[in-house]
Amino acid sequence: MNTAFSVILQFLELVTALLAAPLLTGWVNQCRAWLGNRTAPPLFQFYRQLAKLFEKEVVLAANASSLFRAAPYFIFACMALASMIVPTLSTEPPFGPAADAIALVGIFALARVFSALAGMDIGTSFGTLGARREMLIGFLAEPALLMVFFTASLISQSTSLSTIVQALGQREFAIYPSLAFAGVAFTMVSLAENARIPVDNPTTHLELTMIHEAMILEYSGRHLALIEWAATLKLYAYSCLGLALFFPWGIPEGTGFANLLVALPALVFKLAVGGFLLALIETVSAKLRIFRAPEFLGTAFMLAVLAMLVHLLLETAK
């Protein structure tokens, strides 16, 4: 493998992620507006929002500690790293060996812990409420996500993401019941983890129902910009992950330049469809009460465990 090229490719993946992530969020928002029969914001609205936030000065609470000021950078770095590890344009990113599926779950957890700590730092009632709820969602979503990865790992005999994607991409086209269960569980987890509708509402203005937004209420200016950007990166990473696990076709194995010409349009197409489906789910469902969220995620957890059992029972008949 050409090392220089793969480093360039890795860099390209990062830049693609950084640029495409706000676009994906913009696309989902557009679809939501269309489905809700509203006038859609422009596709590039999110960039303007980021630019505006970066321009603005930071208004900081007097008792904010340095943890509060450092957290946005760390959250952003975690999400950028996550989007570098997820196979998007090639199944063999050079950073792949640095972290496998379990470590990827760890990155998401690290970012969540940082944002929860930052939410608690000012000591306002809404901040602590948001942090508590975020951790509640997190402790149920994290094991469910891990179990989804375990199912994929059992099929591909590996926890390395690139091996998983290769193995899943090469198998013959057939419906695997375990993957179907895992897919449903993954969708539920991603909805919860990305603060989407049945669990949280990203556009809510009612503090009492907020989860993610309540936690970051005290942030402003560039800090808020980084956090918002990180949130879009998270959505992007999750979407790419879901596509790579359950629709792995179109991600080239090699790292040739010609492969890129296939990979990029395939990725754009899959993300566009995925984003539309996300908007559809959000439009047709209603937000759950906060204490129904554990049931929702418990279901996802059960489905993921079931996926593993189904794989062991039905698909490994000896």
Place this chain on the structure above:
Amino acid sequence: MPGAQGLLSIDWMVLVIAAWLAIGIGAIFAPRNFPYISRVLYPAGALVGLLLAVAAFAALNQTPETMVLPLGLPDLPFHLRLDSLSALFLMLLGACTAGISIFAAGYLRKAEGTAPGVQCLQYHVFLASMALVLLADDAYAFMVAWESMALSSFFLVTSDHRIPEIRRAGYLYLLIAHVGAISLLLCFGVLQGNGDAGVAGYTFANMRGIDHNAFWSSAAFGLALFGFGAKAGLLPLHVWLPEAHPAAPSPVSAMMSGVMLKTAIYGVLRVGFDLLHHPLWWWGVAVLTLGLVTALFGVIFAAVQSDMKRLLAYSSIENIGLLFVGIGLTLTFQSFGMRALAALALTSVLYHCLNHAAFKSLLFLVTGSVLHATQTRNLGKLGGLIHYMPWVAWLGLLGVLSSAGLPPFNGFVSEWLLLQAFLFTPGLPHGYINMMIPVAAAAVALTAALAGYVMVKFFAVIFLGQPREAKLNQAHDAGRLERSGLVWLAALCVALGLFPVFVIEKLDSVTRLLLGTGIYQAAGEAARAHGWMYLAPISPDRASYAPVVFLLSILVIVAAAYLIVRRFWHIRVRITGAWDCGFPMQTARMQDTAEGFGQPLRQVFEPFYRMTRELPSSFDKAPVYRVVVEDHLWYWLYLPVAKVTEFGARMVAFLQQGRISIYLLYSFVTLVVLLFLIHG
């Protein structure tokens, strides 16, 4: 490798024990001379600990050395033996002691119960007896060391013996420690065989040579599990931990939780893999199940605690549970002859022992500093300490992230290895176990995620937010000695997290000793191709993890983002009051308390707790809200057992009439019965 002057490694270990005892004895000659004890003796003990860690590290790869001490009873000398397993745990003991003793030198104050000199003696006897437990090579030396460990730690727990709760906690600890010790005694009785070896039967060398049948080896293993489980805090013998840890002075809690619990793990490994040879598969399943229940129980209870040391004690129960999960998995693999996988699971256990020792000692010491600065253990009266105690807070954050099992810190590595071991189980030739494993893996994942919740609560409520009491702004940071102890342990956490390949290479000698194979050796050239950066226990295709790359990329992105934001925009900041959605009357009492933060879990896991709630009515003028969360097992198991014991004792008391004629009658009747039996 002979050390200086041709001393064997084991001689160094004995010298270390002697040095600790000498330090302890040196203290009682001047029990009230505070500067001498805190500035000379404790640092000397720390230095000896460091020496022990170095010597044990050097001894990790050596062939076992033995020694017979001229101590003990006539014809029953103490046998000592230093092999890789002992060396690993001695290293853990030495490394933790170095940090904890230095901290203790700065931490201990005058006028806290026991005289400082006596406490120093107890502390060093505790250290020496732990080292002797790890070196003992016969049942006699082991039990003597085990009991002196229990007694010295009992006296340390009850340092503040004027407080009734502390006396009660000490009593509970002593009771459970002795119930466990009896079980161990019986276990060694079973292990020594049918008495053919005579008086020499009590040596471990003899026990190793005997091949027990399935029944007796299961009996021995069960007794060992009970005995060591009582020391480790395995369910349902866990009740002493959340009582004893808060009662003890913080360095002692750190020592007990970080190191003493590991001696129990050492014991299980010694009996299960060294003294017994052929594990049965259902031992593994039983240990795995017990471990899982313990881990979940521990973390669920940790989430609702409002005393910071109790919270950590429950978190220790959780970690002990995870260790037993690993041991159960190892036993299962070993019983089916899958040695490479057993080695993987065992490596995760040993690794987690080191990790837990480092981060839990660190966190207990952090609570000690907080306790001294604020005089309270109650989370409801803390908050905002990051501003007044930055050193303690930031070092504590490292411990918290490690304990939550987050990459790139150390807790994650052992969790990662354990989950990898779980992923291999589909190869097991037993269908039902195969089915059980995914459920177990799910429970482990849930435990790990909940540990994150608990640790966020622990850190955020103590160090972040607004101070919940006015006097907290007088809190002072830890002194220089305390700080260096914390820095040492935090550095261990970081190093263990960043350089797993070195650690695993070292652990290999232990797994080779116990199982005959090691993962580093077995992984072959392919896995080692990436060198020290990439941890790939099986093969890089299967799984790999590179913590250094991981950390560096995060730091690089952080730095790049910071510089780019500075370069292209500005770094203007306006400092003002908190916004809180425009609510102007924000006070410290409106932020989440410890109870508030744990409330969602109390709701989700309601059946696990025994809750008594007092909810005030809406018209109450002076409303009082109270909720007490207790442990079901206390009512379901301990109180009935206590009742039965009391009843039995009362029955026995009928014999005791206090009149000499009746006692003479007993002797007479006994004599007659015996004569009758002999003749008949």
